[in-house]
Amino acid sequence: MQTIMSKIDKIRLGVVGLGRGLSSVLDIIIDEDVELVAICDKNPEMVEKARVQLKKDFGIEGLLEYLDFDEFLTADTNTVVIATDAVMHVPFVTRAMEAGKNVISEIPAVNSLEEAKALKKAVASHPDLKYMCGENDCFLGYIEAWKAMYEAGKFGDIVYAEAEYLHTTDYREYKAENYNDGHWRTYNPAIKYCTHDLGPLLYVMNDRPVSVTCMVPDVHYNPYKKDSYVENAVMLVKTAKGAVIRIWICFGAYVGYTHNYAMYGTRGMIEVDKSAERTEAHCKARFSDMPGSIHGKKIDIPITVSSFQDGKGKSHLGIDRKMMRAFFESIKNDTKPPIDVDLGIRMALAGIYAHESYLQGGAALDIPDPEDFEL
Ligand SMILES: NC(=O)c1ccc[n+]([C@@H]2O[C@H](COP(=O)([O-])OP(=O)(O)OC[C@H]3O[C@@H](n4cnc5c(N)ncnc54)[C@H](O)[C@@H]3O)[C@@H](O)[C@H]2O)c1
Structure with missing residues (x-):
C-alpha cells in the first residue's frame, strides 16, 4: 500500500x-x-x-x-x-x-x-x-562513527559507558522577571536534560535503560538560582543488555562548556579526548583486533564532532x-x-526517573519501557 x-x-x-x-x-x-x-x-x-x-x-x-x-x-x-x-x-x-x-x-x-x-x-x-x-547529538561525527564500529563488533559487548554535559550557567541572565515568569531553565532539574548525553550512547549501543539511581551534590554554585533548582546530578543507569552507564549533568560548577563520551567493551574501548578543545577533539581507542593496542598509547582516531557533513551546516557545528x-x-x-518515538522516550524517561530517585534518597528505580505501554 x-x-x-x-x-x-x-x-x-x-x-x-x-x-x-x-x-x-x-x-x-x-x-x-x-x-x-x-x-x-x-x-x-x-x-x-x-x-x-x-x-x-x-x-x-x-x-x-x-x-x-x-x-x-x-x-x-x-x-x-x-x-x-x-x-x-x-x-x-x-x-x-x-x-x-x-x-x-x-x-x-x-x-x-x-x-x-x-x-x-x-x-x-x-x-x-x-x-x-x-x-x-546523535548526529555528532564521532557518535555516527562509534555506531558503525559498534555494529561491526569492534567493541564487543559494552560493559560500561559514560557521558557528561558540562555547562557553566550564569543565572544572572535570567532576571527576576524571568524567574517570576518561570523560565524552564530556572526550575527544570538538570538531570531531566540528560538526553544529549544518554541519548547518543543508547543510540550507539542500541540499548534501553531498565533501572536508575541518582545522587546530587550538596555544594551549590549558582547564587542566583531558585532554592529548589537542582543544578547538578549524577545518575547510574543499568541497561537491558547489562551495561552500566554513568551520566553527569553539570550546570553548576566552574567547568566551561562541553559534552564528553566514552565506552568500554569486551573487545575494545573508545573515548573522546578530554584534553582537546571540543571542536577539535579526536577519539582515542584500544581494539583487541589490533595487536599491541592494549598497552601504551591509545590509537588516535581523527574523527571530530563535525565529521561526515556536506559543509552547508553551521548551527551546532553542522549537526542540526x-x-x-x-x-x-x-x-x-x-x-x-x-x-x-521509543528512543526519544527512553532517553527522557531515564532522567525523569533519575530525578525521582534523587528525591527518594538515591533509591534504585525501574524505568518503564515504551514497548510495554498499553495504549
Ligand atoms: N538540541 C539542542 O541543541 C537545543 C538547544 C537549545 C534548546 N533546545 C531545546 O529547544 C527547546 C526551546 O529552547 P529555547 O532555549 O529556545 O527555549 P525558550 O524558552 O527560550 O523558547 C521557547 C519559545 O517557545 C515559545 N512558546 C512557548 N509556548 C508557546 C505557545 N503556546 N505558542 C507559541 N509559542 C510558545 C516561547 O514564547 C519561546 O519563545 C527546548 O525544548 C530546549 O530543550 C535544544
Whole structure:
C-alpha cells in the first residue's frame, strides 16, 4: 500500500518556538526541497525578530505568522518543528499530528510517564505520519562513527559507558522577571536534560535503560538560582543488555562548556579526548583486533564532532543540518526516523526517573519501557 508519506517531495515547513526553533532550521531552508511556510511564537517580539532575521539573512519575506498554535496548524504545512519550552512538547506534538503534520520535537521528548504514554499513543495513531525526537547529538561525527564500529563488533559487548554535559550557567541572565515568569531553565532539574548525553550512547549501543539511581551534590554554585533548582546530578543507569552507564549533568560548577563520551567493551574501548578543545577533539581507542593496542598509547582516531557533513551546516557545528536532513529523508522515503518515538522516550524517561530517585534518597528505580505501554 502506498502511503501518503511516499508522495511528499517538498517539505512545507512550520516552526513553533522561535528561539531554538528558528536556529535549528536556518541551515536547511536553503535546500530546494524545503520551503519555510509558517512561523509561530506566543511572544510577538520573537516573531518580529524572526521576520527581520529571515529577511536580512535569507531574503525570505511574506511568511505566515502566528501567535496562536492552533491557528498555526491551519497553515498549509506538512511538517512542523516543535521547539517550545523544554517542559512542554507533548501537548503540541499531539495536536500537530491530529492536524496531519509530520513532527520533529525538541528534547526532552517527554516530561512524565503520562506524557510518554500520550506521545507513544499519538504516534501509533498516525502511522501515515513521521515523528522524530530532535536529539541532535546523535548526529555528532564521532557518535555516527562509534555506531558503525559498534555494529561491526569492534567493541564487543559494552560493559560500561559514560557521558557528561558540562555547562557553566550564569543565572544572572535570567532576571527576576524571568524567574517570576518561570523560565524552564530556572526550575527544570538538570538531570531531566540528560538526553544529549544518554541519548547518543543508547543510540550507539542500541540499548534501553531498565533501572536508575541518582545522587546530587550538596555544594551549590549558582547564587542566583531558585532554592529548589537542582543544578547538578549524577545518575547510574543499568541497561537491558547489562551495561552500566554513568551520566553527569553539570550546570553548576566552574567547568566551561562541553559534552564528553566514552565506552568500554569486551573487545575494545573508545573515548573522546578530554584534553582537546571540543571542536577539535579526536577519539582515542584500544581494539583487541589490533595487536599491541592494549598497552601504551591509545590509537588516535581523527574523527571530530563535525565529521561526515556536506559543509552547508553551521548551527551546532553542522549537526542540526544533518539531523533535519535525516528526518526529511525519512519523510520523503517513508522510512523509520533514526531517533524514533521509543528512543526519544527512553532517553527522557531515564532522567525523569533519575530525578525521582534523587528525591527518594538515591533509591534504585525501574524505568518503564515504551514497548510495554498499553495504549
Ligand atoms: N538540541 C539542542 O541543541 C537545543 C538547544 C537549545 C534548546 N533546545 C531545546 O529547544 C527547546 C526551546 O529552547 P529555547 O532555549 O529556545 O527555549 P525558550 O524558552 O527560550 O523558547 C521557547 C519559545 O517557545 C515559545 N512558546 C512557548 N509556548 C508557546 C505557545 N503556546 N505558542 C507559541 N509559542 C510558545 C516561547 O514564547 C519561546 O519563545 C527546548 O525544548 C530546549 O530543550 C535544544
